[in-house]
Amino acid sequence: MGLTDITDRVARACAEAGRDPSEVTLVAVSKVQPLDRVEAVLEQGHRVFGENKVQEAAGKWPDFRARFDGIKLHLVGPLQSNKTRQAMELFDAIHSVDRPKIANTIARIAQEIGHCPDLFVQVNTGEEDQKAGVLPDQADAFIAECRDLDLPVRGLMCIPPVDETPSLHFALLAKVAARNGLAGLSMGMSADFEEAIALGATHVRVGSAIFGERDYG
Ligand SMILES: *Cc1c(COP(=O)(O)O)cnc(C)c1O
Numbered sequence: 509m510g511l512t513d514i515t516d517r518v519a520r521a522c523a524e525a526g527r528d529p530s531e532v533t534l535v536a537v538s539k540v541q542p543l544d545r546v547e548a549v550l551e552q553g554h555r556v557f558g559e560n561k562v563q564e565a566a567g568k569w570p571d572f573r574a575r576f577d578g579i580k581l582h583l584v585g586p587l588q589s590n591k592t593r594q595a596m597e598l599f600d601a602i603h604s605v606d607r608p609k610i611a612n613t614i615a616r617i618a619q620e621i622g623h624c625p626d627l628f629v630q631v632n633t634g635e636e637d638q639k640a641g642v643l644p645d646q647a648d649a650f651i652a653e654c655r656d657l658d659l660p661v662r663g664l665m666c667i668p669p670v671d672e673t674p675s676l677h678f679a680l681l682a683k684v685a686a687r688n689g690l691a692g693l694s695m696g697m698s699a700d701f702e703e704a705i706a707l708g709a710t711h712v713r714v715g716s717a718i719f720g721e722r723d724y725g
Pocket residue numbers: 537539560584585667697698699713714715716717
């Protein structure tokens with residue numbers, strides 16, 4: 509547990525996979541965590557963080573950004589269209605682009621504000637009803653649609669079903685990315701980031717293994 513333990517494990521997983529550690533970005537998912545735990549990780553020099561709610565992120569990150577240089581924020585949770593503008597102003601990357609309405613809204617706001625975060629298309633690899641993401645057999649068409657809108661799609665993201673072998677989902681995501689010429693793969697969390705790195709992850713989203721368990725109470 510802790511940042512150095514996880515960065516060591518990321519480096520080891522890269523070595524085992526014959527990959528350069530610079531290819532893998534560790535996104536420290538700080539949602540729900542007490543601010544002192546987040547600050548401790550900033551003090552250790554880490555700068556890339558993930559949040560899953562726009563509102564929660566807007567409440568804590570402007571202060572941290574005023575105190576620490578070079579912070580990069582990734583939105584890893586679902587995006588509602590009425591929060592799109594705020595998300596685009598706050599986040600450097602959005603991992604949850606998954607429907608035409610959001611793609612169109614992002615494209616329109618990008619024109620207005622003159623910049624756009626890096627985008628990942630979320631794929632619902634397990635085809636779960638309750639989960640966000642485009643279905644695998646609709647991914648190619650949706651990625652093409654995003655490209656027609658000139659959106660900066662960098663890669664794909666998935667959250668495997670809790671009760672299935674994550675590697676199968678990571679492999680499927682990698683396959684969809686490869687056939688669409690996308691380099692980015694946002695996959696792997698605390699329990700499975702090493703397997704994700706073995707299958708090509710470029711962004712691992714690790715929360716509790718860095719900060720400790722989340723207390724939702
Ligand atoms: C919370 C969250 C994570 C981090 O989960 P851990 O199991 O704590 O590592 C990663 N990705 C998404 C989309 C999340 O919501």
